[in-house]
Amino acid sequence: MSHSRTIGRRTLLGATVGVLAAPAIVQAQAWPSKPVRVVNAYSAGGTADVVCRIYCQALGERLGQSFTVDNKPGAAGTIAAQIVARAPNDGYTILYDATAQSVNPSLFAGKLPYDTQRELLPIAQTMQTPVTLVRNAQFPVKTVPELIALAKSKPGSLDCASTGIGTVQHVSLELLNQKAGIKINHVPYKEMGSVRNDLFAGRIPLLFSNVPGTVALLTSKDVTCMAHTGPKPVEVLPGVPAISEVIPGFETWEWNGLFAPAGTDPALISRLNAEVNAVMKMESVAKRLAELGALTQPNTVVEFTAFREKQIAFFAEMVKSANIRIE
Template sequence: MPTIPRPRRRTLLAAASAGLFAPALPRAQGRWPKASVRVVNAYSAGGTADVICRIYCAALGERLGQGFAVENRPGAAGTVAAQAVARAPADGYTLLYDATAQSVNPSLFGSRLPYDTRKDLLPVFLTMQTPNTLMRWPGFEARTVPELIDLAKRNPGRIDCSSTGIGTVQHVSLELFNMLAGTRINHIVYKEIAASRNDLTTGRVPLQFSNVPGTLPLTQAGQVVCMAHCGPSPVSVLPGVPAMAEFLPGFETWEWNGVFAPAGTPAEILRQLNTELNAVARDPAIVAKLTGLGAIARPNSLEDFTDFRERQIAFFADMVKKANIRID
């Protein structure tokens, strides 16, 4: 993770002396934002995306002097919220908070997607990334990834792993595992996370791919064991947990969150919003909150995030094709 520079002081004296009071000038001239901004979150209240979205929105409200009101509109792998924002006025007062599913949906839904991801939703800021994880029920007989691979090869089609949807990054992580390990572990789909977690912690379905923020509470409570994370380097909040790539070279999957705006939103608003979000991500208090959750924030421009989304779309398109993932 790159070094994050210390934030600017925001006292009037320091700002005036350093010429840093400029961000407040557009507000004095009646420029954006003049009223509360609606942030449509594609995921349910209380989940990882919701928690991180609210951290950023609260900080933006403090910086810009207007509310950033979160509206949770989950459903259909994020497409309900994305469609609503794609059709909203492009005036900077409706934003989308979305996640990894956005880069899966173009290949998963194809022409059935009710909007064009690339054309209708403009990337503004990548708010966080977090590696995926593989969790197991503590009583499961395979205690390590090599033991799991060996067990799965001896028992093809007899071991189950859960996720909360077809084509989710958790599902794709399982398919990648099967491809690289030469195994056939079953994908068990749940409609909501609570039921899947209950069956994981009781051993009914002994494996589940998740992400670091979703894994931490369960490992801390002793309800699951994290077998591996899917990032390229050690995860500080999961000490001693190995990277999946140690056993399956090239294995790397992430979850990410980001802010998007409807196509046609004025470029000056997009630039201002990106600047403010970068400032939020550099704030030591925000860094501490995100780090404690196992989320990684880094500086990024409009162009950086656009390129990142393109790479993610290409990765998931390749995986959907190779694994023949379909929603019928």
Template sequence: MSKPSRPGRRLLLAAALGGLAAPSLPRAQARYPTHAVRVVNAYSPGGTADVVCRILFGALGERLGQSFAVENRPGAAGTLAAQAVARATPDGYTLLYDATAHSVNPSLFGSRLPYDTRRDLLPVFLAMQTPNTLMRWPGFEAKTIPDLIALAKRRPGQLNCASTGIGTVQHVSLELFNMLAGTQINHIVYKEIAASRNDLAAGRIPLQFSNVPSTLPLTQANQAICMAHCGPAPIALLPDAPAMSEFLPGFETWEWNGVFAPAGTPGEILRALNAEMNAVIRDPGVTARLNGLGALTRANGIEDFAAFREQQIAFFADMVKKADIHID
């Protein structure tokens, strides 16, 4: 083959140098997003996770001038949505909105998960964090946590507490309570949260672990009383509820929501999304709406959220093992 002429060589050299000098992202990507973004929500319409998701991404869409279209894909403890996003093109145009089950699933399902949580899904932003709560039927004889512990010890295996699934954070909260208090309160699983709320309000089941946003409507309607919350600090929306850790030191469990992207998504896009979502939660209008729900937010970077996820995965792995929680 003949050698390129000198002008040809100069053109090849210029092209090569131009390639070396090119930025890591094309200019079109630097203006991300240039079209609608798909947000796969692992939870059903109308629940806390869905409401918070739509508030945040609605505000983000207005801020960036593009639509963030929320697609609800519930089922299999959030694994259907997570699998869909893990397999999506990593270009920033498919995101996952997931919640606490995300950190339970690695220990609950193990090798049966159709994706690797840490490897295939990258943390972007911790969207919401709220303590769990323990509610009681207003007519229940145990009015306080010490009363409940004493009653449960007098009647081992005779008291019932509701949750909406095996391995949920509410179930884990009950197991943690039993471990720390030395009690044997039964776990009663409901398929639908509405059914458990109805039974709690009617006194058919005396206790239920929940979270702050789900607790507020029941306490405000005088259908339930919050015996304690599972966070470290007082909660303004539940001023009469003490922290569980006052009675059982070290007791702390959370509900949380977060945004994830498929592995391989450019770092520039991840950092841009994180920065913009931090800006969204500083908006007074957004803050007021979330605070009214009891959905607490805080500024966080990608590394902060990644560390939080690791802590949560480790916590649930320990609890699943100690309580022998499994799904057959």
């Protein structure tokens, strides 16, 4: 075969690949040409919903098409996830999900109507924030070392609330029990309103919450934030120490992100990721998220995918070691 003929075939092959790839690139550039449905796995008014709406409003303004939030709460986020897993993979139905996606594969082992890792493709992380440990102001201890000492002196006598079995707040309590060698009872609530009422009234002394939820609580003198689960200081919680200062390596996260159905064109996912990161950097968006305590940082599809995989593995280990089960 002559050198010129080899070059000719290579040129033809390259041209063919270019033609095949072109429609995907054009599709990604043309998107969105109609409104985008964002299926939110959480109820209206909660942290995930507020953050979702901040992003959707900004994305709509930036891209000239509405990003309509469709709240489909229930079953630990699995209702919304299933809707999107079965939706057309054209970029016009995407999922807004959170930390529950990390635990559901192990919490509902073999029972999910979809495969999280195969059928829901990460687009971009929109928020990552530490969990917080909040106390009623009348509770007799103010620090984590004091709490550990009290729990050891009265094993099984202390209660701590969360908003449900298998939540990252619940897992944070179980991790504290394991790492500190204590036993604080988990008291699951169905929704935050009831938890707050009982915390403020002193009927429940402790609550694992998140930074945005805690910022809202601290306007009252009836509660204080004892600690958080991040590796470094949290700006909106000045003076609040990290549990890792007492238990090295202690770290848990609540997070939000966007996902697409399996088969969605990678070029379109990359476009979505770029748009989310652009919105994240907008001064007006960054300010609102910072005021909430919703921590953000630009991230790639690869980075967000790796983060989710690491979180799924962490929760699988915790579900097993703490014997966490849906009752």
